[in-house]
Amino acid sequence: MQKQVLSLLKQTDGYLSGEEISRQLGVSRAAVWKAVKALREKGYGIDSVTNRGYCLSSQPDLLDATAIQSGLSTHFLGRNIVVLEETDSTNEEAKRQGAAGAPDGTLCLAERQTGGKGRLGRSWSSPPGAGVWMSLLLRPQLAPQEATLLTLIAGLSVCRAIRRLTGCGAMIKWPNDIVIGRKKVCGILTELAADMEQIHYVVVGIGVNANLSEFEGELKKKATSLLLETGEKIDRAALIRAVLEEFEACYDRFVTDLTADFITPYEELCVSLNRQVSVIRGGREITGQSIGLSKEGELLIQTDGGIVEIGSGEVTVQGIY
Numbered sequence: 001m002q003k004q005v006l007s008l009l010k011q012t013d014g015y016l017s018g019e020e021i022s023r024q025l026g027v028s029r030a031a032v033w034k035a036v037k038a039l040r041e042k043g044y045g046i047d048s049v050t051n052r053g054y055c056l057s058s059q060p061d062l063l064d065a066t067a068i069q070s071g072l073s074t075h076f077l078g079r080n081i082v083v084l085e086e087t088d089s090t091n092e093e094a095k096r097q098g099a100a101g102a103p104d105g106t107l108c109l110a111e112r113q114t115g116g117k118g119r120l121g122r123s124w125s126s127p128p129g130a131g132v133w134m135s136l137l138l139r140p141q142l143a144p145q146e147a148t149l150l151t152l153i154a155g156l157s158v159c160r161a162i163r164r165l166t167g168c169g170a171m172i173k174w175p176n177d178i179v180i181g182r183k184k185v186c187g188i189l190t191e192l193a194a195d196m197e198q199i200h201y202v203v204v205g206i207g208v209n210a211n212l213s214e215f216e217g218e219l220k221k222k223a224t225s226l227l228l229e230t231g232e233k234i235d236r237a238a239l240i241r242a243v244l245e246e247f248e249a250c251y252d253r254f255v256t257d258l259t260a261d262f263i264t265p266y267e268e269l270c271v272s273l274n275r276q277v278s279v280i281r282g283g284r285e286i287t288g289q290s291i292g293l294s295k296e297g298e299l300l301i302q303t304d305g306g307i308v309e310i311g312s313g314e315v316t317v318q319g320i321y
Helices: 001-009 017-025 028-043 065-069 090-099 149-166 224-230 236-256 264-268
Strands: 047-049 051-060 081-087 106-115 132-138 172-175 177-179 183-194 199-208 274-280 284-293 299-303 305-310 315-318
Touching: 001 017, 001 028, 001 051, 001 065, 017 051, 017 305, 028 047, 047 177, 065 081, 065 236, 081 090, 090 106, 090 132, 090 183, 090 199, 106 236, 132 236, 149 172, 149 177, 149 183, 149 199, 149 224, 149 264, 199 236, 264 284, 274 299, 284 305
Parallel strands: 081 106
Antiparallel strands: 047 051, 106 132, 132 199, 172 177, 177 183, 183 199, 274 284, 274 315, 284 299, 299 305
């Protein structure tokens, strides 16, 4: 009920009467009043004037399932949301939810992570109230070897969402970092629970520096935020909705047609291509010119000894980091 009332108030320019809300939702005036009261307790500013009705005057910057689902156009992503004040990491929480039988598309969010994780086991800084720390639980009916493109699809989706919402020229640093200019604004970590023939679940962790106003030490040279890039505070609920909608569109297409081309649109937004790159593999450094991606999403590097395919590893891109 709160979600529907909030959605109506957001769609209305000015006041909307309690009678009209109850008519549109098919509920009693008392039910509308209770929903408004609950929304106010969550921090929503809802003005009320006799004979005019209710008007949404302000919204809290909180990770709230009602705010996220209000206006969300997905059919399964984010329809079950777990919001935590604090957790070790949203990926670990999504794994726990997956093991407990949570439905496909469950979204786990936290205001703060005490043990946020990045690629290669690195820690991920996630201060409270300033970022979007989220993980999606997916249950694709795929064999493990068919899921190799999910990481790239996640990167493509988040990049598109940031560009759509902010207008920033976000790009992808292969395989799954999002950068603006030369600095990282988002990291993505995909983890899989599977046996030889079947995927039990996939967890896609996404960390976006949304409203961080500063970075310390070495991070100043490597990291940025949407706030710093746009000069405006980002509506985190709107950002989450954009990510869910972009991801679901790509994901639905992928799981129904494994031959669908995601490499071409990914390459168009990939800042790693046609640059000098280096990667450590097997204890040795490989250096060359990145020339594209294979159909499996591997990075193709032209070296003096020929073309090398890189499926994973720490890639340094000239001019980025």
